[in-house]
Amino acid sequence: MIEREYDVVIVGSGAGGGTVAQELAPLVKDGVRVLLLEQGPRLGDDEFTGREVEMADALYEDGGGFLTADGTMTLAFGRVFGGSTVVYTGTSLVAPERVIRGWNVPDLAHTDVARRSAKFAEQNNVHLFTPDLINDNNRLFVEGCGKAGYRAEQFPLNVKGCKGSSLCNLGCPNAAKMGTHRIQLPGAQSQGVQMVTRAEVLKIGERSLSVVVRAKKEGEKGAESEWAPGEYHVGAKLIVVAGGAVGSPALLLRSGFGTRLPALGAGFTCHPAHILVAEHERPITNDVGHPKSYYVDRAAEEGYVLETCMYFPFTTAKNLTGFGPAHSALMRAFPRLQMILVLACDKAVPHNRVTVDRDGKAVVRYRFTPDTVEAMVRATRASARIFFAAGALRVHAPSADPPLIERRDAARLDELIAARHFLAGKVSVSAAHLMGGCAMGQPGDTAASVTDAWGRVHGLPWLRVADASLFPDSLEINPYLTIMALADRVAERIRSEARDLLGAGAGAA
C-alpha cells in the first residue's frame, strides 16, 4: 500500500468535480495540496473517432450499457476525464425557479443558482446557434411545433468551433464542446491541482481514501495513469465526492455511511426517455449539424420535455421497439428520419434508489411509476403530433402496438399511443440525467437528506458532496449548469472555511 497525503481530495472530474477543482485551485498558491481522482482515462484529441461502440466503450460506464437492477432501463453516464461533460450535447439551461422553490432546501435560493449558472455559461461560451447551423431535423421540429401548437425554444449550447459532426454523444471529434475537460480541469491543473486518472476510489474512511490505480490495458484508449498502478492510501483533511448520482451514493454506501445517513441512495430520479423516430418522404439533413438545438418544455403542465436528437445506427436500432423486417425498413430509411427525445419528469419516490451489491458495485433500483409512464405517453402523443405536422409519413412510437403509426391514423394518436402498451423490458427506455442519492436538505436532518444546502454531509464536516446527487428531486430540465452552480457553492463554502478545515496557511478567499 502506497501512502499519499493531501489537504483536499476531489473524487470525480465531471461538471461537479471539475468545477470544485477550478474553484479551489487558487488555494494551491497558499500551500494547499489539492488532488483530483478520476476513475476513467484521459483521452487525447485524436482518439475521438466517432465510431459508436468503440467510443462508448472508452467514454461511458459499462460501455453505455449500464442497466437498472431489473434490466428495464439503460443509464448513460461518463467514465472519463471530464465525466459526462465529455459526452453530453452541451445543452445549457438554467434551473426553473419553480423547481428550486419546490425542492424547499433551506438556504438555497433560485437567484443564487441562476447567478452562478450565468457565470459558468459565460465561462463555457454558451450561446445560441445562428440559423445557418441548424439542420433539417431541428428545423422540422420547430415547424411541426408551430403547426401543432407547441412552443419550441432554442437550446443555448456550450461549444466553440462546432463543425456540426453530430457526434456529440461520442465525444466531440473536433474538441469543440466546452466540457470540464476543456475549461475547468486544464485551468485548475495549470494552477497546481494534481490530477490522477484511472484511479478508482474503493472506500472513504475518516479523512482518508482507499484508491486503486489501474494500468492501461492493451488496445485501450487514453493515456496511462499519472500514478503507477497499485493500491494507495490517501490521507486528506477534506474530501469532496463528485462521482455523479450513481457513483457518489454508491461510494458512500460501500464506505459504510449508510447507517448514520439513512437517506443515502434515496430519491434517485433520471428523466426516463424514449427516442422517437419519424420517416419523411425525402432525405433530410439529420446526421450532420448539432443534433440537439431545440426543445419543448411542458414539465410544469404535463410532466415532460421534448428535445430534438439524432443518434447513431446501433443506438437508433436498439431504441426502436421490435425487430425483423419492419425494424429493418425503418433503419434503411435513415437519411429520411427525424428524431425526438421524450423525457419524463419523474419524481423522487422511496423505491427508486441507488444501492450497492456485495462487491460494493452500484446497483440502481428503479421502477416506473404510473405517473412517469403517463407522462411518457403524453410526451409520445405530442411528439407524434409534431412529427405529422412537420410532414412525416409514419411515426415509430414505443408506446403503441404495433409501434409504427401511419399518417392516415394521425387522428387516432390518443387511442393508439397508450400506457397499456408500455411494457417494461420490451420498450427501450434510457436516461442520461441522473440525479439524487445524496439529497440536500435541512442541516442535520439525516432522515430526509444527506447534506445541507452547501454539500456538507450531516455530522461529517470533512466530507462534502458536489454533483447531481445533491438534487432532492428531479430538475425537470438538462442538469449540467445547475450541477456546476451547486458545486460552485460547495467550493465557496470550503474556501470560506479553509483556515478551520485545512489549518494554518490556507487563506480564506
Added chain:
Amino acid sequence: MFRALAEAFVPESAALDEGGWAEAEAIVERFLATRPAAVRRQLRLLIRLLDLLPLLRYGRRFRSLDATRRLRVLEAAQNAPMLLLRRGIWGLRTLAFMAYYERPEAAAEIGYRATARGWEARR
C-alpha cells in the same frame, strides 16, 4: 444458434458472408468479454431455451424454423408476461443490432454519413 437469432432480428444479416459474420461476431465477443460472467451464462441459457421453446408449438428447434416462424417465436417472447423473458429478448436483440449495425458497411448501407468534418463534408 446466434446466427439464426441475428437473422431473425436483422433479416439483412442473412446476406453476410463469412467475413461479415466474423466481423459481426467479433464485435459481440469483444462486448461480452467486458460483461460479468453471470451475464454471459444467462445469455447462453436463454439462447438454449429459445432454441428448444419452439419444440412445444412447432415440433422443431428454433434453428430449424423458417423465417416467419422464427419471428413469431421471438415476438411472443418479447410480449411474454414474464419480465425476465422480455428483457432477455431485449438483450439478445441489442447484441444482434450491435453486431450488424456497428460494422462500417452497415452504416453505409443505411445511408448514415456522419463524419468529424460535419457541414464541411456536405456543402
